[in-house]
Amino acid sequence: MGQWMDVQGLLIFLCVLLLVKHLRDVLTNIMPPGPFPLPLIGNVLNIGFSDPLGSFQRIAERYGDVSTLYLGNKPCILLTGYESFKEAFVEQADVFTDRPYFPIVGKLSKGKGLIFSSGHMWRQQRRFALATLKYFGVGKKTLENSILQECRFLCDSIQTERGLPFNPQHLVTGAVANIICGLVFGHRFEYDDHKFHLMQEYLDDIFQLPISNWGRVRDQPLITMLYTRQTDKKSKIKIIKCQYELPFLQEEIRKHKEERDPSNPRDYIDCYLDEIEKCKDSEAEFTEENLIYCVVDLFGAGTETTSNTLRWALLFMVKYPEVQEKVQSEIDQVIGQTRQPLMDDRTNLPYTYAVIHEIQRFANIITFTPPRMANKDTTVGGRLISKGVMVLPLLKSILQDKNEYSTPYEFNPAHFLDENGKFLKKDSFIPFSIGKRMCPGEQLARMELFLFFTSLMQCFTFQPLEGQTLSLKGTIGVSSGPGPFQIHAVPRKCRF
Numbered sequence: 483m484g485q486w487m488d489v490q491g492l493l494i495f496l497c498v499l500l501l502v503k504h505l506r507d508v509l510t511n512i513m514p515p516g517p518f519p520l521p522l523i524g525n526v527l528n529i530g531f532s533d534p535l536g537s538f539q540r541i542a543e544r545y546g547d548v549s550t551l552y553l554g555n556k557p558c559i560l561l562t563g564y565e566s567f568k569e570a571f572v573e574q575a576d577v578f579t580d581r582p583y584f585p586i587v588g589k590l591s592k593g594k595g596l597i598f599s600s601g602h603m604w605r606q607q608r609r610f611a612l613a614t615l616k617y618f619g620v621g622k623k624t625l626e627n628s629i630l631q632e633c634r635f636l637c638d639s640i641q642t643e644r645g646l647p648f649n650p651q652h653l654v655t656g657a658v659a660n661i662i663c664g665l666v667f668g669h670r671f672e673y674d675d676h677k678f679h680l681m682q683e684y685l686d687d688i689f690q691l692p693i694s695n696w697g698r699v700r701d702q703p704l705i706t707m708l709y710t711r712q713t714d715k716k717s718k719i720k721i722i723k724c725q726y727e728l729p730f731l732q733e734e735i736r737k738h739k740e741e742r743d744p745s746n747p748r749d750y751i752d753c754y755l756d757e758i759e760k761c762k763d764s765e766a767e768f769t770e771e772n773l774i775y776c777v778v779d780l781f782g783a784g785t786e787t788t789s790n791t792l793r794w795a796l797l798f799m800v801k802y803p804e805v806q807e808k809v810q811s812e813i814d815q816v817i818g819q820t821r822q823p824l825m826d827d828r829t830n831l832p833y834t835y836a837v838i839h840e841i842q843r844f845a846n847i848i849t850f851t852p853p854r855m856a857n858k859d860t861t862v863g864g865r866l867i868s869k870g871v872m873v874l875p876l877l878k879s880i881l882q883d884k885n886e887y888s889t890p891y892e893f894n895p896a897h898f899l900d901e902n903g904k905f906l907k908k909d910s911f912i913p914f915s916i917g918k919r920m921c922p923g924e925q926l927a928r929m930e931l932f933l934f935f936t937s938l939m940q941c942f943t944f945q946p947l948e949g950q951t952l953s954l955k956g957t958i959g960v961s962s963g964p965g966p967f968q969i970h971a972v973p974r975k976c977r978f
Contacts, residue, residue, distance in 0.1 A: 513557055514865040516550035517541060524552030535849045535878070535962075542879055548865040551874070558853070558872040561862065562879035564886075564910040570862045570873070571854075571917030579604070579918050582855040582872040594767065595775030596922065597782065597852060606766035607776060612922055614753045618665050621925040628664055629930055630822050632657050633937040639673055640942060640971045647947050647968040650796055654934075655682055655789040661930060662784035666777055667734050668749035681730045685781050731774050750780070782961075783923040787847055788930050790963035794845035795838070795935055797964050798893055800944050801952055805895060809834050809939050810974070819975050823936035825929060831936070832905040836898035838931055842913045843881045844893045847962045850876045851915045877915065886910055942971040 517528045529537045529551070538560060541549060547563035561570060570578050580600040583593075591598045596607055619625035636657040640650070653673055659682060660670040671678035738751045747753045754773050761768045799806040816830045817823055828835050854873040861867065882890040886908065887897045900906045914921040921927070938944075946952055947968055956962040 512866055513550040514548045514559060514867075515545045516552075516560070517545070519552035522555060524554050524556070526553070538850065538874070538876055539878055542876055546863075547879075548863045548867070553872075556872070558874055559862075559867050560874050560876060562876045563863075564880045564883065564912070566863050567875060567880065567912065567916060571875070571915070571919065574860060574862075575918045577856055577858060577860050578854045578873065580855045580857055582853050584853075591775055591778075594772045596779040598779075600855075602765050603767045606763065606768075607772070608922060610754075610757060610768075611750075611776065611780065614750050615665060615922070615926070617753070618749065620665070620923075621929070625661075625665075625926070626825055626929060626933070629661055629933045630824075630937075632660050632670070633822065633933055635660075635673075636934070637937060637941045637976070640938075641973060643971055645970055645972050647970060649966055649968050650971075651789075651793060651963075651966065652679075654792050654796075655785065657934065658789040658792065658930060659781070659785045661926070662781055664749075665784075666750045666780055668752070677730050682785075684728060684730075685778065685785070728774060728778075731777055735770060735773065751777070780923070783921055784926060786961045787921075787923075788927045790847045790961050791842060791845060791927075791931060792934055792938075793964055794847070795841045795931075796938070796944055796969065797952060797954070797967060798841055798844070799939070800946050800969050801954065802893060803945075805837060805893075806939065806944065809837055810943070813936060813940050817936075817940065819940070820977050822978055823933060823940065825932065827936070828932060829905075832899065832903060833895065834936060834939070835905050835932070836895045838935055839898045839911065840893060840895045841935075842931075843887070843897065843911065845956070845962075846878050846881050846913075847956075848913065848915075849878045849962060850874055851919070854919070875915070877913070880910060880912060883910065941974055941976040943974060945970040945972060 517525050519525050520527065528541065538551075541551065542560055542562040545560075547561065547566040549560045549562075551558050551560050561567065581593075581598050593599055594603075596604070596611055599607060616622075619628070636653060639653050640648075656671070656673040656678065659678070663670050735751060735755075738749075738755060742748070742752045742755060744756055744759075747756060751773065754768070754776070758768045758770065758773075799809075812831055812833050813823070817827060854875065856867045856869055856871060856873065858869050859866070867873065881887075884890055888894070889897075898906050898908065898911075912920075914924040914927070947970065950968075952967055953965060955965060957965060
């Protein structure tokens with residue numbers, strides 16, 4: 483009994499010592515304000531597992547645009563508000579270009595590719611990707627024609643549903659993915675192609691894992707020990723599949739190596755293989771392994787976000803039929819039913835263009851951009867951000883700014899229209915983020931959203947199933963899409 487009391491006393495003493503040390507570390511650390519962290523687990527309880535993104539928003543509302551959270555025993559900065567974003571990512575762009583290390587992300591990407599790489603390698607890979615995409619038509623008329631062709635394929639496939647209930651996810655994702663396939667692989671796939679479908683599944687796994695419960699647990703060693711028994715074994719298997727089972731990419735690279743003509747590159751992979759042979763800068767890491775990670779990131783930037791936005795668009799049009807009717811009326815007046823929409827039509831379709839922007843704002847599919855890290859001590863909004871501290875940029879607060887949008891929590895296209903019904907551009911509308919890390923596929927995404935959306939509205943009226951109540955609750959992921967839903971697509975009188 484005496485020995486037990488000695489052990490118990492020692493444990494109590496160690497716990498008190500740990501608590502005192504924790505209090506001293508927290509109170510003496512000059513950090514922006516935030517909720518008080520608990521020893522070892524930090525603010526895990528403040529964030530929770532059921533609604534982490536909503537928790538971030540509530541913390542930002544309480545503690546301001548620059549606040550502190552502890553993930554375990556590591557502090558991170560929660561950054562919100564347009565002015566804070568601009569100060570950090572535009573005015574101090576070179577300070578905030580690096581990514582922090584996460585075990586789950588390290589397991590998936592090894593710090594390579596375009597999204598989670600840093601430093602010299604990232605700058606060279608991004609420079610090359612932007613130049614190559616531009617070379618193959620991003621932002622030009624040639625790519626517009628490719629998207630219009632895919633619009634026809636998509637509308638033809640929806641037409642075969644004959645107005646019966648269907649889930650648009652597979653067709654919409656396939657159509658958007660085919661645009662990036664054309665740029666990266668040099669060809670498109672049929673929507674029912676098994677390899678194409680498998681590729682989309684793998685890529686979806688990759689972009690869901692980092693924000694999943696298991697992904698977040700993996701990034702906290704202590705929490706990992708506590709929750710290991712509760713982890714879904716299927717989620718563990720996904721990491722292995724995502725990282726090692728990408729045979730479709732390896733097969734595409736093999737074919738390109740056999741068939742390519744260095745004097746006449748057909749696509750991104752051809753250009754990358756040329757760069758591997760020509761580049762003398764070993765630190766830029768132009769390798770076949772890095773090529774795979776770059777292709778995965780291009781698909782994430784070029785497929786996941788745009789397809790989710792278009793699915794939200796269909797859901798909102800079904801949910802708000804008066805908006806859909808007004809969009810169709812404007813399209814009928816300006817374009818008619820005998821030709822496809824063109825990018826030049828944007829200026830003459832102010833309401834439709836405003837609806838597209840409101841879809842992006844209200845859906846807010848990228849609630850926060852991938853984390854950053856300060857490479858030196860600096861300040862944002864007068865608050866100190868220390869070197870090496872992770873920064874979580876929360877976009878949601880900017881797209882729901884009460885000072886910028888009259889009804890921030892409602893779907894309202896008038897947010898992007900002036901008193902004369904003309905389209906109203908807003909500098910703070912940054913769904914693709916801003917600065918040197920802004921989405922490299924922004925131009926492509928804007929073109930796709932406009933052409934796909936106007937084509938769908940021109941050719942179909944989308945309606946709910948009888949007695950159905952559609953949910954506007956989004957899925958949790960790096961890119962948040964709507965949950966599965968079924969709708970009717972009633973054909974209109976397109977004749978092209």
